[in-house]
Amino acid sequence: MNGIGFIGVGKVGTAFGVHLAEKGFPVAGAMDILPQESARFAEMVTGCNIYDTAQALADQMDFVFITTPDDVIGDVAANVTWKPGQTVVHCSGANSTAVLTPARDSGCHVGCIHPCNSFASVQQSLENLPGSTFTLEASEPVLRELKTIVEALNGKWMKLREQDKALYHAAVCIACNYFYTLVFHATDLWKHFDISQSDAVEACMPILKGTLNNIEHVGFPDCLTGPIARGDVSTIRKHIAALKEKEPRLVPLYKALGLETLPIGLAKGTLSEQKATELRALLSD
Numbered sequence: 001m002n003g004i005g006f007i008g009v010g011k012v013g014t015a016f017g018v019h020l021a022e023k024g025f026p027v028a029g030a031m032d033i034l035p036q037e038s039a040r041f042a043e044m045v046t047g048c049n050i051y052d053t054a055q056a057l058a059d060q061m062d063f064v065f066i067t068t069p070d071d072v073i074g075d076v077a078a079n080v081t082w083k084p085g086q087t088v089v090h091c092s093g094a095n096s097t098a099v100l101t102p103a104r105d106s107g108c109h110v111g112c113i114h115p116c117n118s119f120a121s122v123q124q125s126l127e128n129l130p131g132s133t134f135t136l137e138a139s140e141p142v143l144r145e146l147k148t149i150v151e152a153l154n155g156k157w158m159k160l161r162e163q164d165k166a167l168y169h170a171a172v173c174i175a176c177n178y179f180y181t182l183v184f185h186a187t188d189l190w191k192h193f194d195i196s197q198s199d200a201v202e203a204c205m206p207i208l209k210g211t212l213n214n215i216e217h218v219g220f221p222d223c224l225t226g227p228i229a230r231g232d233v234s235t236i237r238k239h240i241a242a243l244k245e246k247e248p249r250l251v252p253l254y255k256a257l258g259l260e261t262l263p264i265g266l267a268k269g270t271l272s273e274q275k276a277t278e279l280r281a282l283l284s285d
């Protein structure tokens, strides 16, 4: 790689650019429709030039990251005149290399490198990127280059097929985005006993971290704790009654998740078939 450039230098572009430059990769160009973003990137990466257009950057770089929002990747790929032999990659989890078809048709090598992680701000992305798992959709020679990048970031890589990307990204969305949603609703409920959501979040941090710790170190299904794992029907009945009274719109979500928890309890072996049948009736009601 002689010159690596980034089109779109928000959270993910900045994290890749800064860490790769620190590891000695030739990060040499940045372009963003927000000039202040390009300027910030260039301040963080010594020797990096700012380009006003994607075309100007692509004319100078032999390895281009398109790290714009997902919806824009295809437009950028279609509107640049690429040079044969260039490498063009994006970091989207939901899109495959199909979105880079215009670059591929121009003789470029294309690939996807998706950091399986969550980046809520530039600072958080700088902290979270190293050590991530990266899913790669590419063939040689790009695959080899992407593996080198992952190694430099102390990450792990997994290879994905183009046709699996949508389901893969749905899985990541459930694990990450909808986890936020669950914690949001769980901590919002505390307002009914006069505890603010921020205090509830603070109070829940040990149980949230303990839960992740159990998933990592105990694993499924044995990590499951709580009333469903114990077959505690009366507790679940009390939960449903309380939710019906205070936050009825959460009852369908509570019941749906409860039903999906039954197989984990059964697999763990602490939930009996008889209790599971009682719970299934209660949660299906």
Ligand SMILES: NC(=O)c1ccc[n+]([C@@H]2O[C@H](COP(=O)([O-])OP(=O)(O)OC[C@H]3O[C@@H](n4cnc5c(N)ncnc54)[C@H](OP(=O)(O)O)[C@@H]3O)[C@@H](O)[C@H]2O)c1
Pocket (backbone or CB within 6 Å): 007, 008, 009, 010, 011, 012, 013, 031, 032, 033, 034, 037, 054, 067, 068, 069, 070, 072, 076, 090, 091, 092, 093, 114, 115, 116, 117, 118, 119, 120
């Ligand atoms: N954030 C995450 O947690 C995460 C995790 C894994 C993968 N990814 C992937 O990483 C990629 C980048 O996401 P991100 O979170 O870094 O997004 P981001 O923080 O919004 O950064 C994207 C940057 O690209 C700019 N941009 C928009 N259109 C452009 C164009 N035509 N030319 C040049 N720059 C343009 C945006 O400006 P505006 O703000 O004005 O649009 C923004 O500054 C996406 O493919 C995303 O799916 C994100």
